[in-house]
Amino acid sequence: MSTFVVVGGDAAGMSAASKAKRDDPDLDVVVFEKGEWVSYGACGLPYYVKGEIQSLDDLVSVTPEEFREERDVDLRTGHEVVDVDPESRVVTAQSDDGELRQEYDHLLVATGAEAVTPSIEGMDREGVYTLGSMSDGRDLREYVGRARSDEDLQQPDRGPACQFLETCNGPVGIVGGGYIGVEMAEAIAANGFEVHLFQRGDRILKEFSEATSEAVLDHLRDEDVAVYLGEEVEGLAGRDRVEAVVTGDGRVPVEMVLVGTGVRPRTDLAEDAGIELGETGAIATDAYRETNVPDVYAAGDCAEAEHVVTGEPAHVPLALTANRHGRAVGKTVAGEPTEGGRVAGTAAVKAFEMEAARTGVLDHERAREAGFEPMTETIDAKSRAGYYPEGGTVRVTLTVDRPSGRVLGGSLASEYGEGAVHRSHALVGAVTEGVAVDELSNYDLAYAPPFNTTWDPVLTAAKVVDGKR
Numbered sequence: 007m008s009t010f011v012v013v014g015g016d017a018a019g020m021s022a023a024s025k026a027k028r029d030d031p032d033l034d035v036v037v038f039e040k041g042e043w044v045s046y047g048a049c050g051l052p053y054y055v056k057g058e059i060q061s062l063d064d065l066v067s068v069t070p071e072e073f074r075e076e077r078d079v080d081l082r083t084g085h086e087v088v089d090v091d092p093e094s095r096v097v098t099a100q101s102d103d104g105e106l107r108q109e110y111d112h113l114l115v116a117t118g119a120e121a122v123t124p125s126i127e128g129m130d131r132e133g134v135y136t137l138g139s140m141s142d143g144r145d146l147r148e149y150v151g152r153a154r155s156d157e158d159l160q161q162p163d164r165g166p167a168c169q170f171l172e173t174c175n176g177p178v179g180i181v182g183g184g185y186i187g188v189e190m191a192e193a194i195a196a197n198g199f200e201v202h203l204f205q206r207g208d209r210i211l212k213e214f215s216e217a218t219s220e221a222v223l224d225h226l227r228d229e230d231v232a233v234y235l236g237e238e239v240e241g242l243a244g245r246d247r248v249e250a251v252v253t254g255d256g257r258v259p260v261e262m263v264l265v266g267t268g269v270r271p272r273t274d275l276a277e278d279a280g281i282e283l284g285e286t287g288a289i290a291t292d293a294y295r296e297t298n299v300p301d302v303y304a305a306g307d308c309a310e311a312e313h314v315v316t317g318e319p320a321h322v323p324l325a326l327t328a329n330r331h332g333r334a335v336g337k338t339v340a341g342e343p344t345e346g347g348r349v350a351g352t353a354a355v356k357a358f359e360m361e362a363a364r365t366g367v368l369d370h371e372r373a374r375e376a377g378f379e380p381m382t383e384t385i386d387a388k389s390r391a392g393y394y395p396e397g398g399t400v401r402v403t404l405t406v407d408r409p410s411g412r413v414l415g416g417s418l419a420s421e422y423g424e425g426a427v428h429r430s431h432a433l434v435g436a437v438t439e440g441v442a443v444d445e446l447s448n449y450d451l452a453y454a455p456p457f458n459t460t461w462d463p464v465l466t467a468a469k470v471v472d473g474k475r
């Protein structure tokens with residue numbers, strides 16, 4: 007009997023394990039997960055912290071018992087793999103019961119990514135959090151959702167966020183204006199805290215277009231989030247507990263800080279085993295997610311994948327890629343070689359009452375490096391027919407290669423529920439297939455007054471860009 011060993015029990019790892027076992031029931035599938043949770047949706051953590059999702063268990067799509075009993079996967083939680091020996095094809099795992107050696111025929115490294123801990127003074131102070139794991143989520147929920155004492159409630163109003171709430175909580179600092187920082191601004195403010203968001207660069211959501219960043223920034227400010235742009239955080243000051251965020255421009259008093267400055271692929275285990283990393287710092291793989299070491303695969307947040315526009319390896323640590331690539335490895339190991347597919351860097355974010363999405367390459371420098379001559383246009387258009395009640399504005403940015411018209415990337419923003427994210431799917435198609443913008447402008451998109459105008463904003467944007475080439 008052949009043995010498939012998986013290191014890491016979340017999106018990539020459990021997708022691979024389930025698929026391999028389903029396609030080849032004779033395969034012995036062993037999963038090592040160092041934590042207690044498997045197959046959890048970290049993407050839901052901001053909404054759990056916010057209080058919209060009541061229990062961490064609700065974020066789990068398949069429980070350990072279901073994997074063991076219904077899917078016949080030998081799942082060992084609380085087991086950290088500490089060594090991979092490709093010569094003898096053995097992994098060593100450590101648990102409370104000691105060390106265990108497990109032979110493999112095929113191995114998947116699905117160790118994910120971890121929150122970056124920036125080297126700023128005071129990161130170890132009490133009251134400083136990151137949000138990378140379920141236990142981080144639990145700690146944060148405990149903090150922001152805690153009942154306030156009468157004494158707390160008698161504090162003078164500390165800011166606009168408190169105006170309509172029964173509880174009035176102290177200011178919270180968020181370091182980092184990426185999607186986690188933005189989602190957490192909403193989650194924390196919803197619990198009655200005044201939020202101060204610090205972003206080193208000159209805009210938030212820098213993977214999105216400038217126009218999208220601007221729309222979300224305006225909205226955050228409308229929601230009373232204090233956003234500090236171009237402010238490098240130099241330290242988190244206090245005695246034992248954090249009391250202030252220190253920047254070059256001064257100190258902002260806070261009672262808690264969330265640091266969301268990106269993630270780094272977890273590659274130590276792979277590197278120690280002689281598995282090569284790519285230029286992005288994540289594990290290099292071929293189209294089948296096989297590494298330089300035969301029969302050793304890597305998928306999900308720890309691995310690279312080919313970008314649909316540049317053709318170069320990219321590190322896009324997002325959930326669908328992890329699920330898709332994990333599943334493909336499962337099929338391959340079960341006997342049907344399957345490519346996991348390329349990535350377009352498609353992402354979505356909700357910020358209070360706004361939604362935004364992006365796909366492809368928007369950054370001109372990156373597009374030029376890939377041999378394109380980029381140009382970008384942004385339009386604002388109505389989200390529904392003018393005569394139809396309510397509705398709002400969809401802002402569409404398109405980046406295209408001027409000579410060929412090829413759509414390189416897109417970015418959209420709208421009021422929440424007005425379709426920026428769902429509209430991005432048409433752009434993902436165009437970006438992935440290498441479609442020219444005039445062809446995009448002729449896409450036969452669905453239309454009815456409650457959903458859009460006859461010419462959907464995506465089509466209008468395509469016409470405008472094409473006209474300016």
Ligand code: FAD
Nearest residue numbers: 014016017018040049086087117118306307323324325328
């Ligand atoms: P992970 O989910 O990181 O899982 C890796 C697992 O490996 C972990 O459980 C870890 O404990 C285990 N492990 C690591 N090393 C070892 C070892 N040596 N031995 C045993 N076990 C080990 N993505 C989206 O697409 N959309 C979103 O809206 C979104 N929101 C997010 C919000 C938050 C707060 C976070 C943290 C992430 C979000 N993501 C989102 C990213 C998404 O969660 C990840 O892309 C996805 O979980 C990656 O799955 P993975 O299996 O590659 O890695």
